[in-house]
Amino acid sequence: MSRKSVSFSIKEINSDLAQFRDLTVSIGAITRERWDEPMGPSPFPSLTTLRPWDRRLLSRYKPFYMPFCDLCCLCTYGKCDLTGTKKGACGISMPAQQSRIVLLAACIGAATHTSHAREILTHTIEALGRECPINVGGTGVEVEAPITRLVCGIKPGTLGDLEPVLDYCENQLTQLLAVTHTGQEGNSLDFESKVFHTGMIDHLGMEVADIAQVSALGFPKADPESPLADLGLGTIDTKKPVILVIGHNVPPAAAIIDYLRDHGNAGDVEVTGICCTAIDLTRYAPKAKVVGPISWQLRYIR
Template identity: 60%
Template sequence: MMGIPYKEFRIRVDELKSSLAEIRGLDVSIGYIVEEWEEPPGPTPFPSIATLRKWDHVLLKRYRPLYLPYCDLCCLCTYGRCDLSRDKRGSCGIGLSEQQSRLVTLVCAIGASTHASHARELLDKLIARYGEDTPIDLGGEVYVEMPITRLVTGVRPRTLRDLKIVIEYVERQIVQTLASVHTGQEGSWIDYESKVLHLGMLDHVALEVADVVQVASLNMPKADPNAPLVDLGIGTVDTSKPVILVIGHNVLPSAAIIDYLESLGIRDKIEVCGLCCTAHD
């Protein structure tokens, strides 16, 4: 498999004199440096929208989507609203099946963008705080640190720096896929559904990046079978104390709150709890 493609490798020499030559103003830039490693490369590292399209079509023809439209109108552009009921088509030529797939693509792009944005924020802020060379160490018993990232991109990450190229890939693909939702860009339901599968793959990569970054940087349990468990459920909240509730993708504020309370020595006097993802983290 392919190793880490490091970006922005640059050497600048203002002046160099030797017995062989005299060089001034030498500026060498290299886009990527690829480290080879022991596993053979896969056939589709960093796949684009079209890379797995044929295989998506095989799956989607075998397992066809069932559409149960909750709305037979299209209101996504200024040509509309367009009535797509009873096999009618919109001003751009789109039919109801294509419109339903288009909406699913849009919804999946929204979800993948949310997770990618969360992963990007974690990566940037934790690199700023702990440095790009922070190792990705998930514990002594973890030999495949990021299986989804390895599978999709062919990258074996060693440090936080190595994840920059991964999250950039995810962001670029989400933007390209979302562009297909624009009026008149795509007219095939099966190609929209292929893009849905592509977005689902990207979403899992982004989630893995976010999860690994916080585990590697915030001193979370690493392959520890004896890690203490946290009680879940609304009944576990001690409302006799002041309560701080953190909701959604908010690992960094949660960690900062707990660190601050511990620094003041009042951690046991304040109830910190979370909803959704923060509860698990």
């Protein structure tokens, strides 16, 4: 898919129908599709598009709720006691409250991954431009963006083609968070349906992030012989200066590697990581090391 904005100005037009002066025409985007497959029934689905299918799944595989808290403390009407069949001031029940908490947790994770994807995509577009082609493995990969194709109905060819996908993710996350506001939703299964939707958005955002960084940062592209990464605290040479990167965002970590290489110090400093950045860093620099999980973060820092 190719999207280009068009804008042009006309100083003066005289015709039998009308006269125009200083006319400016701006078209947000002209789309040229490069995919021969017909469009599916639900591109860029809303919160309710797949709801009937969600309800069918939830009627067959019913959720089981084990409350971790008998109170709802999410608004100033409470605290509300939801034990037994009691309801909160807004009318919410215990099953709906548990589903709402799950939806909030899912939105937190999806927002984090989508924010990471936006930062990665913005960084790579600034560095390489919107027309930078997507390359996640050449002939070794038959479908370059399976989730994007399935959910959005587009076949991305450049980094710029990924922008409307992230716009969609961010729009849906805003609506999903609005659902968790006081009094907006009261049915536990509707909350669960939106949890499914959030999970789909989460995977979509993660796919955009990985496509962008694999294409732009030179990560291994469907290479079965890519180097193995060293894992564990014991693999670190503590006699050298140690840099520990933590979190999701790989561009700053990649910049550290680039700086050390440019100054001839790549072998003199240990670059290690925790969590997602660590894994992505080993894809960028095989000599980087994964210390371990984020649950041991304070122990590693000490």
